Amino acid sequence: MTEAQPKLRAALDGIPVYKPGRPAVSAGGAPAYKLSSNENPYPPLPGVLETALETARSLNRYPDLACSALTAELAKRFDVPESHIATGTGSVGIAQQLVQATAGPGDEVVYAWRSFEAYPIVTQIAGATSVRVPLTDGEVHDLDAMADAVTDRTRLIFVCNPNNPTGTAVRRADLLRFLDRVPSDVLVVLDEAYREFIRGAEVPDGIELYRERPNVCVLRTFSKAYGLAGLRVGFAVGHESVAAALRKTAVPFGVSQLAQDAAVASLRSEDALLERVEALVAERTRVRDALLAQGWTVAPTEANFVWLRLGDRTGDFAAACERAGVVVRPFPDEGVRVTIGEREANDIFVRVAGEFLKG
Ligand SMILES: Cc1ncc(COP(=O)(O)O)c(C=O)c1O
Numbered sequence: 001m002t003e004a005q006p007k008l009r010a011a012l013d014g015i016p017v018y019k020p021g022r023p024a025v026s027a028g029g030a031p032a033y034k035l036s037s038n039e040n041p042y043p044p045l046p047g048v049l050e051t052a053l054e055t056a057r058s059l060n061r062y063p064d065l066a067c068s069a070l071t072a073e074l075a076k077r078f079d080v081p082e083s084h085i086a087t088g089t090g091s092v093g094i095a096q097q098l099v100q101a102t103a104g105p106g107d108e109v110v111y112a113w114r115s116f117e118a119y120p121i122v123t124q125i126a127g128a129t130s131v132r133v134p135l136t137d138g139e140v141h142d143l144d145a146m147a148d149a150v151t152d153r154t155r156l157i158f159v160c161n162p163n164n165p166t167g168t169a170v171r172r173a174d175l176l177r178f179l180d181r182v183p184s185d186v187l188v189v190l191d192e193a194y195r196e197f198i199r200g201a202e203v204p205d206g207i208e209l210y211r212e213r214p215n216v217c218v219l220r221t222f223s224k225a226y227g228l229a230g231l232r233v234g235f236a237v238g239h240e241s242v243a244a245a246l247r248k249t250a251v252p253f254g255v256s257q258l259a260q261d262a263a264v265a266s267l268r269s270e271d272a273l274l275e276r277v278e279a280l281v282a283e284r285t286r287v288r289d290a291l292l293a294q295g296w297t298v299a300p301t302e303a304n305f306v307w308l309r310l311g312d313r314t315g316d317f318a319a320a321c322e323r324a325g326v327v328v329r330p331f332p333d334e335g336v337r338v339t340i341g342e343r344e345a346n347d348i349f350v351r352v353a354g355e356f357l358k359g
Pocket residue numbers: 037038089090091092093116160163164191193220221222223229232233234
């Protein structure tokens with residue numbers, strides 16, 4: 001007997017499934033490393049685990065709906081009003097809320113491609129239309145083309161800086177010129193999930209740009225540099241109406257008390273954070289230099305990963321890495337994104353890359 005199925009919105013048809021980085025699987029007892037999700041290889045910062053364990057005693061209670069302590073801490077740190085901060089279940093949760101708040105059927109969301117794979121998903125869930133603007137040959141956002149792509153149907157533009165999966169970043173002068181071209185009633189979301197890893201002096205701090213521009217909203221996360229990916233907490237800094245819209249579209253009690261308290265403790269562990277980020281940045285330079293010396297073309301990266309455009313050799317390369325004990329993130333027929341991880345893991349990746357070129 002065939003039973004009628006519940007009617008679902010047609011907008012959901014064909015939504016790509018979000019592909020998480022594959023977990024590391026060890027073959028025959030050899031260590032395996034996960035370099036597929038841009039995670040931080042370090043455990044939580046000092047004091048964070050203790051705080052989380054203490055909070056865990058109250059798991060029978062709902063969290064603080066307003067995330068008050070975290071909001072206050074962030075407002076102080078970035079010198080912004082508390083009313084300009086909205087927290088959420090990771091920055092991907094906030095990205096989804098922003099699209100929900102601005103776009104629906106008939107509206108357009110502009111973003112570079114390839115970029116963070118959640119953008120097409122959250123756009124389609126809202127029933128809005130994706131407008132993808134190809135990266136330049138240098139794997140950077142083509143901001144002129146993105147500004148050209150704006151129509152009277154455009155409601156939101158994502159600028160992923162630095163870009164996932166290429167690691168490339170847009171420069172201050174280019175971003176300012178772009179922002180000047182975008183109509184002031186179109187929301188520009190500067191997704192800065194990897195902000196802490198940026199070392200280029202020309203890469204702008206989105207929070208400085210937001211101050212003078214009511215249509216700019218900045219996304220940050222505790223998942224990457226702060227190493228709290230498993231707890232799901234991120235935040236947006238945006239002007240009053242945008243932050244208020246985020247509070248309206250939030251799932252009530254979405255950010256757990258564990259996440260809130262761990263995030264505050266992490267913010268207070270700044271010295272240890274900076275040390276770890278510095279070590280990862282040094283590893284990034286070491287890995288990229290080694291790849292360049294081997295003859296690879298590697299886009300300059302400001303994030304905790306590198307990108308190799310391998311085209312139709314992508315699958316073979318990912319398989320070779322896996323056989324050697326590191327799981328990377330293939331984008332079929334395009335390239336692989338490899339997270340900077342433990343030194344041993346990075347060494348394996350560099351070795352495989354060298355052998356692959358000779359192979
Ligand atoms: C560019 C970018 N934005 C946002 C996210 C989401 O991070 P989270 O939801 O863990 O804060 C990621 C994660 O990979 C990302 O690469």
